[in-house]
Amino acid sequence: MFGLKNTSLFGDTKKLEREIDEFVDILSEVGLVFKSIIPTYLNHSANGKFEEMVDRVKEMESKADKITKEVEHTLYEETLIPDARSDVLRLLEHLDEVIGMYQGNCYHFSIQKPDFPKEFHQDLIELTDIVVRCVEALCLTVRSFFRGIQSVRDNAHKVTFYEKESDIKFSALARKIFDSNLSLDKKMHLRYFVEKIDRICDQAEDIADEIQIYSIKRSV
């Protein structure tokens, strides 16, 4: 009666809260796996483990997709948060794209098997580390959007900071690659990989900017 569906209203809310939390957990976990994937890939002796990790990322990506669909369905079916529904769904879709970018990078490494000479290993690992930190800061921004809007600005600022760090690292590494004695095709191949990893940070920064706008809209 009354269209409130009282028995299920708070139940649906709790379920959705759990799903959104789980989604952000996946985003964070995929980053941590990705952080280990690059050194594992660079260490050619552990190729079996690398493929295992790629499969793990794939599983997590599928799970994230499933959650996005469920959240979308529940939000519309139960007409929850009508004023912020489209913002939340857009946010989840864009976060899903970040997971997709991690997965894409893993696939490209797995298929194209780029040959990074030893002199670039440390830089590539450091770039990956910055990217993962950037996405971690994004996860905090997302959580604060849902639970404590006042912290959104601080966390979004961290995302911007890491994005700049990532740009610096990317430029330095790309310069190093092109200054090396490798052939041009190899240089371009390696640059492609470095650029693809760096793009994750650009996407994270765009999402953090979006969240800041959403939080202004949601301020009481």
Added chain:
Amino acid sequence: MDIAIIIFLFGGLFLGWSLGANDAANVFGTAVGTRMIRFKTAAIVCSIFIILGAIISGAGTTETLGKLGSINALPGAFAACVAAGLSVYVMTKFGLPVSTTQAIVGAIIGWNIYTGSPTNMKVLIIILGTWVLCPIIAGLIAIFFYTLTKKFIHSSKLHILRLDAYTRAALVLAGAFGAYSLGANNIANVMGVFVPISPFTDVNIMNIFTFSSKEQLFLLGGIAISVGVFTYSKRVMFTIGNDLLKMSPIAAFIVVVSHSIVLFLFASQGISNFLQSINLPPIPLVPVSSSQAVVGGVIGIGLLKGGKEVRWSIAGKICLGWFTLPVIAAFMSFIILFILQNIFNLTVNI
């Protein structure tokens, strides 16, 4: 019952219908307009609580209107209601946030002037004073609750989904309270003029309680308001929710609460008696404008946010309405009484 009585009562019922059609939107407009609550939910809750408010707490404001001028013939009461209804319609066409309250007061004064009955100036000044106080108090209450709610939300760190669920529940509760207060405060506008000349008699139900003629009138008025809610308020609610008051559901909740408290304050015999018992001046029980209480609440929140969003033109229009609407209603009442007496040969004053 004489068919003429039914026709005359229709004047009040029409006023009730228009009150339900317009003022229910003040209580549930933003909630329904922003789709936080379904219209059906809002209409059911609104109707039940308007009727309860009218029957349980509607007597105080009715008594005050009676002191202003006691219309003693049904055609006179009919003229007052029609004059009030028409003047509200005219002013609404000009986009002024007017209320049946100001119209009915003007119409009663029109009857007083036409019949040569004295207007109780002391009561009139009290009524005028409450009209000015109504949006101001609503604004102050809104500022208080807004500050409190903001602090609570920031410190509680509720998930937006949980906050959304609580806000929905709060909007239904605030709406129920708002509807009760609206019924209690504004039933006097709809049925007040008929009370001294009620065509009903007291009904004793199984020696348990007596359903007085006044309560029967209030029930009828409450039903008329409910019909207005069900038949016409949906459109007004969507207009309020989407066009006029662009605000968050939480701000909407605060506006509804402020509005409801003000209407309740000016209708509650209990609070008035309590204040008197502790040697404080009693609150005058006066029908006040629901729309203006809402605008007062919105302006209060706007001022707290720095005042940039406040549309001062609306505040100006409210002040204009305090004077122009009663004058227009009094004038229309005078003309309608003249027509009823001289063309239809009806007795408008005994």
